[in-house]
Amino acid sequence: MTDDKGKKAVAEIDCLQAITQLYEYLDGNIDEESRASVEHHLDHCRDCFSRAEFERALTERIQESQKGKAPKSLQERLRHLIDSF
Amino acid sequence: MHLAQVTVVMRGGEDAKAHFSRAIEETMDALYTVALRLTRNGADAEDLVAETVAKAWAAFGQLEDKERFRPWIFRILHNSFISDFRKKKVRPVEESDIRVNTCGEDDDDIFSLLETMPHDFLVWWGNPEREYVNKLLGDDIRKAIASLPEAFRVTVILVNVEGLSYDEAAEVLGVPPGTVRSRMKRGRTLLQKSLWEQATGAGLDVSDRMKEGIE
Numbered sequence: 001m002t003d004d005k006g007k008k009a010v011a012e013i014d015c016l017q018a019i020t021q022l023y024e025y026l027d028g029n030i031d032e033e034s035r036a037s038v039e040h041h042l043d044h045c046r047d048c049f050s051r052a053e054f055e056r057a058l059t060e061r062i063q064e065s066q067k068g069k070a071p072k073s074l075q076e077r078l079r080h081l082i083d084s085f
Numbered sequence: 086m087h088l089a090q091v092t093v094v095m096r097g098g099e100d101a102k103a104h105f106s107r108a109i110e111e112t113m114d115a116l117y118t119v120a121l122r123l124t125r126n127g128a129d130a131e132d133l134v135a136e137t138v139a140k141a142w143a144a145f146g147q148l149e150d151k152e153r154f155r156p157w158i159f160r161i162l163h164n165s166f167i168s169d170f171r172k173k174k175v176r177p178v179e180e181s182d183i184r185v186n187t188c189g190e191d192d193d194d195i196f197s198l199l200e201t202m203p204h205d206f207l208v209w210w211g212n213p214e215r216e217y218v219n220k221l222l223g224d225d226i227r228k229a230i231a232s233l234p235e236a237f238r239v240t241v242i243l244v245n246v247e248g249l250s251y252d253e254a255a256e257v258l259g260v261p262p263g264t265v266r267s268r269m270k271r272g273r274t275l276l277q278k279s280l281w282e283q284a285t286g287a288g289l290d291v292s293d294r295m296k297e298g299i300e
Contacts, residue, residue: 023269027244029251055273059245062276065226066246068118074131078113078138082106085142 010040017041018048026055105145108154109138115155115247116162122242123166125231133170137162156253159243163257229279237272240265 011033013021018041024030025038042049070078116137120130141158148157230238236258243254244265251269255262 023273024251024266027251027269029266058273058277061222061226062230062241062245065223066118066122066230066242068114068121070113070117070134071127071131074117074134075113077131077135078109081135081138082102082109082142085102085105 010036013037013041015041015045015048018045019051022048022052022055026052026059101145104151105142108151108158109141112155112158116158118246119159119239119242120162120166122230122238123163123235124170129170133162133166136170137165140165156249156256159247159249159257160259163239164259225280225283228283229276232279233272233275237268237275240268241272241276244269 018038021030021034021038025035030038042052113134116134117130120133120137121127124130124133137158141161144161148154230241233241240254240258243249243257244251249257251262251265254265258265
């Protein structure tokens with residue numbers, strides 16, 4: 001489907017459809033057409049935009065709180081292990 | 086012939102052992118992060134990563150596309166945990182093990198903090214600039230993650246923390262991509278429910294935090 005300028009028209013979706021696809025959208029696991037529809041909806045719906053922003057912020061907090069660093073003891077152990085191969 | 090005796094020439098003239106060593110250096114932190122979320126014990130996590138690296142080297146010659154090293158080694162780690170490690174685990178869990186009541190994989194009940202909590206609280210909650218509060222909330226999130234059932238916990242970590250695609254996470258976990266999709270939805274719902282229970286539960290008063298945030 002294309003509009004009068006020859007651009008591909010974005011399929012309009014409602015709030016339920018947008019929220020159903022929200023995690024796939026935020027996680028970047030969505031096809032191009034669905035991504036355009038979700039973005040179009042978020043641009044026009046304040047409630048869903050707020051929900052998306054909150055979910056995005058929560059994901060960032062999860063990343064910050066969970067990113068770990070291998071302890072020195074493990075780093076040394078793995079280097080010795082690989083040297084022994 | 087033992088694999089260590091095989092010199093596979095990699096792209097750029099790098100041999101297999103050098104390539105493997107570099108790939109481990111690059112994924113070591115991520116492997117430990119996932120192992121820690123699976124075992125919930127630092128010493129067990131180190132053992133699991135070491136076991137994974139040994140198995141990965143033994144099978145490295147079979148990995149045709151070296152660009153897919155990351156999902157491939159995560160799969161070895163997950164399989165090692167399922168097949169060997171969980172059975173012989175003797176050390177106690179170090180993180181709190183708060184269980185959320187509803188944890189069915191097919192449960193469609195969606196819980197959203199945004200719909201449950203006052204907007205002002207969420208604005209305060211999402212503010213990353215206050216160090217003390219930030220630390221406190223980091224602990225809240227760690228407890229909430231630790232409270233997730235294993236299948237949801239590892240899926241959320243692989244996708245949201247380690248940045249794997251749904252297809253890659255499905256490959257790691259040996260499940261269809263649709264299962265990863267539903268686990269992500271359910272895992273995030275359970276996580277928000279757990280955060281809500283912590284916020285309204287023992288010792289935490291949402292209204293006090295909200296007042297503090299607004300002042």
